[in-house]
Amino acid sequence: MAQRGGRGEAADPGFQDLVREDLKTGKFRPVYLLAGDDTLRIEGVVEKIRKDALGASGAAFNYHVFRGDQAPIARVVQQALALPMLGRIQVIWLKQADHCVSDADSQAALEKYLARPVPETILIMSSDKADKRKRWVKLCQSEGWYFDFSPPTGEALMQWVLKAAQKENLPLAADQARLLVELVGNDLMSLKSEIDKLALMVEDRGRALSADELGEIIMDQAALEGYEITAALEPGRAAEVLHTWFRLAEWGRSAHEIAPLLLARIRKGALLAACREEGLRDGEIASLSAQNPYSFRFLEPMVRGMGVEGLARGLTTALEADRQLKGSPLKPELVIEKTILELCRQPGPARPRTARPRKD
Numbered sequence: 001m002a003q004r005g006g007r008g009e010a011a012d013p014g015f016q017d018l019v020r021e022d023l024k025t026g027k028f029r030p031v032y033l034l035a036g037d038d039t040l041r042i043e044g045v046v047e048k049i050r051k052d053a054l055g056a057s058g059a060a061f062n063y064h065v066f067r068g069d070q071a072p073i074a075r076v077v078q079q080a081l082a083l084p085m086l087g088r089i090q091v092i093w094l095k096q097a098d099h100c101v102s103d104a105d106s107q108a109a110l111e112k113y114l115a116r117p118v119p120e121t122i123l124i125m126s127s128d129k130a131d132k133r134k135r136w137v138k139l140c141q142s143e144g145w146y147f148d149f150s151p152p153t154g155e156a157l158m159q160w161v162l163k164a165a166q167k168e169n170l171p172l173a174a175d176q177a178r179l180l181v182e183l184v185g186n187d188l189m190s191l192k193s194e195i196d197k198l199a200l201m202v203e204d205r206g207r208a209l210s211a212d213e214l215g216e217i218i219m220d221q222a223a224l225e226g227y228e229i230t231a232a233l234e235p236g237r238a239a240e241v242l243h244t245w246f247r248l249a250e251w252g253r254s255a256h257e258i259a260p261l262l263l264a265r266i267r268k269g270a271l272l273a274a275c276r277e278e279g280l281r282d283g284e285i286a287s288l289s290a291q292n293p294y295s296f297r298f299l300e301p302m303v304r305g306m307g308v309e310g311l312a313r314g315l316t317t318a319l320e321a322d323r324q325l326k327g328s329p330l331k332p333e334l335v336i337e338k339t340i341l342e343l344c345r346q347p348g349p350a351r352p353r354t355a356r357p358r359k360d
Contacts, residue, residue: 012141012146012147012148013144013146013147013148014147014148014149014150015038015041015045015147015149017147018045018147019045022049023045023048023049023052026052028049028052028053028122029122029144029145030117030118030119030121030122030123030145031114031117031122031123031124031125031140031143031145032049032122032123032124032125032145032147033097033125033126033127033130033137033140033145033146033147034046034124034125034126034127034147034149035126035127035128035129035130035137035146035147035148035149036128036148036149036150036151037128037149037150037151038149038150038151038152038188039188039189040188040189040192041149041188042126042149046093046124046126049091049122049124050063050091050093053089053091053122054087054089054090054091061084061085061086061087062084062085062086062087062089062090062091063090063091063093064079064090064091064092064093065092065093065095066079066092066093066094066095067094067095067096067099068094068095068096068097068098068099068100068101068127069096069099069100071094071100072100072106073100073101073106073109073110074106074109076092076094076100076123077109077110077112077113079092080092080113080117080118080121080123081113081118081121083120084120084121088120089120089121089122090120090121090122091121091122091124092121092122092123092124093124093126094123094124094125094126095126096126096127096128097125097126097127097130098127098128098129098130098131101134101136107134107135107136110136111135111136111139114136114139114140114143115139125140126149130146151186151187151188152186152188153186157181157186158174158177158178158181160188160191161177161180161181161191161195162174162177164191164192164195165177165195165198168195168196168198168199168202169199169202170195170198170199170202180194180195182298229241229244229245229248229258229262229265230262230265230266230269230298230299230302231298231301231302232244232301232305233266233302233305233306233314233343233344234301234302234305234306234344235305235306235310235344235345235346235347236344236346237305237344238340238341238343238344238345241340241343241344242337242340242341245258245336245337245340249333254332255325255332255333255335255336256325256332258336259318259321259322259325259332259335259336259339260322262318262321262336262339263315263318263319263321263322265299265302266302266311266314266315266318267315267318268289268299269299269302269303269306269311269314270308270311270312270314270315271285271289272285272296272299272303273303273306273307273308273311274308275288275289276303277308282296310347313347314343317339317342317343318339318343320339321335321336321338321339
């Protein structure tokens with residue numbers, strides 16, 4: 001199988017470049033450095049190289065996986081210099097490569113191999129943090145072996161979610177994809193897991209889910225992430241919030257999970273309400289608070305129901321609940337119920353201030 005190097009380009013190539021070139025043509029380089037925390041796509045690339053390079057039977061003898069926090073680089077280089085067993089090529093995957101290339105000796109050993117890589121070996125190194133100041137990383141860049149695997153963001157992430165759902169025959173709409181990202185974050189592994197869960201629901205029901213049904217399921221998951229329990233926060237609505245808490249508990253959520261989540265939601269709502277009262281627009285608030293403006297729609301009912309003063313009182317109540325969970329003799333479940341009742345308590349009339357007696 002032909003292998004090749006190639007001088008680096010001005011910008012570091014990434015996942016799409018690797019798919020378009022090496023994975024499509026089957027012409028693999030002797031070394032790969034896959035840098036970034038896009039774990040899902042890194043694993044997919046390694047698996048594709050392993051299958052295409054070794055075939056169905058070659059992996060039994062000629063596929064080797066090392067972890068940088070467990071194996072010294074000398075052991076990895078030793079295996080890379082060895083000839084394949086009963087085959088023409090071997091594939092080595094060194095995970096967390098930066099962990100075992102940390103001192104001068106280990107860097108020198110790796111650089112020596114990179115200067116003259118073995119044609120019968122495909123050495124794949126992956127690293128969350130590849131320091132571009134180090135010589136071995138620069139060498140990978142200059143030879144065209146460095147690939148940037150940072151997770152997609154923005155519209156690219158939305159397209160990834162939609163394509164992943166399409167592969168599972170899920171009619172996911174753009175708004176639903178955004179909601180999934182808001183709930184899960186930009187970790188592709190976690191997003192894929194959520195999409196797989198939806199696919200299992202389809203399999204269990206024995207039919208395709210409509211876009212409306214998917215939307216209801218995703219919103220139901222949003223409730224389980226804490227939005228519903230704060231959306232219902234309003235004086236006089238304690239019964240609804242308690243019902244949501246009981247439902248969360250049935251789904252396995254503990255008081256120790258819900259209390260900090262409740263506090264975080266109230267804190268975000270209080271910040272949003274206070275900034276709006278100061279005349280700031282939502283885009284400005286999102287920029288200043290490092291929040292996604294899309295998430296404000298989930299805070300909106302709580303902001304309307306509690307108001308600025310109610311949210312300020314709610315912050316104090318939620319903080320007290322957090323303290324009680326850590327040091328109160330009450331059961332955690334009772335602390336949450338007591339907190340909900342306090343948050344939804346109707347504010348009494350303001351007490352008139354009594355004048356202090358004058359001191360003559």
